[in-house]
Amino acid sequence: MSKSTLREVSRQAMRQRIGEIAEDLFVSRGYDATTVEDIAREAGISERTFFRYFASKAEVLFLRFEVDTHGLAEAIEARPPDEAPWLTLRHALESALENLDQESVAKRAALFRKITETAPQILAQYFARVHASQQELCEVLWTRWKVEHQVDADTRVIFRALVSSVFAVLNEVELATQERPLAERRRMFREALDAVRPAREDLAGKPN
Structure with a gap:
């Protein structure tokens, strides 16, 4: 592993650590009441060092969103290259659905909803990031597709x-x-996806 790769791994590890500390503070104190100074102090770093990893407190809030998007992109890329796009999406998102059953993820999702409901500027950033995330995943799918089609x-x-x-x-x-078991979530997830399955068979593929 090269020095530049090691530095990037170290950087991502530090971002992850700061993000986890910030999330805990957001849950215990509330987003608005938590300052960059609070996060830096809990992480054992200076505010100046904090800004080497994040441009703002809001960026920390969206770190997990960024990580999840990259995880989905990697899951898509790991699927068989000849698999229909719709099936690829379904398989990649199954793991995301399982994550929703984790208590920590559920708490974070609830916190995020609460913040976006009361902070219009955060909601605007959320929509922008959702759009960017969808574009990223679409590009990953499209790159796979256009090789053979x-x-x-x-x-x-x-x-x-x-x-x-x-x-x-x-x-x-x-x-x-939110209050239902994982099996119920999977059932609803699969039924909803079945309802919006594309009509084109070359895109939809054959269900397993």
Whole structure:
């Protein structure tokens, strides 16, 4: 592993540590009551060092969102190259659905909803990041697809619609099943995805 790679791994580890500390403070004290100084002090670093890793307190709030997006992109890239895009999305998102059952994830999601409901500027950033995340995942899917298929504008639009639809399904399932067991969440998730399955068989594939 090169020195530059080691530095990046170290940097990401520090960002992760600061993010976890910040999340704990957001939960215990509230987002507005938590300052950058509080986060830095708990992390054992200076405020100046904090800003080497994050541009603002809000950026820390969205760290997990960024990590989850990259995780989904990696899960998509790990799927068989000849798999239909819709099936690839479904398999990649199954792991995301399992994460929703973890208590820490549920608490973070509840906190995030509370913050966005009371802070319009954070909500605006959230929508911007959702859009960027969808674009990133769509590009990963599209890159896989265009290697063996004809590239056309219509299909690219459909890809974007597919990614948007699975984000909507994830969001609605999370909201509707917060107090329900994992099995119920999976059932609702799968039924919702079945309902928005694309009509084009080359995109949808055959269910397992």
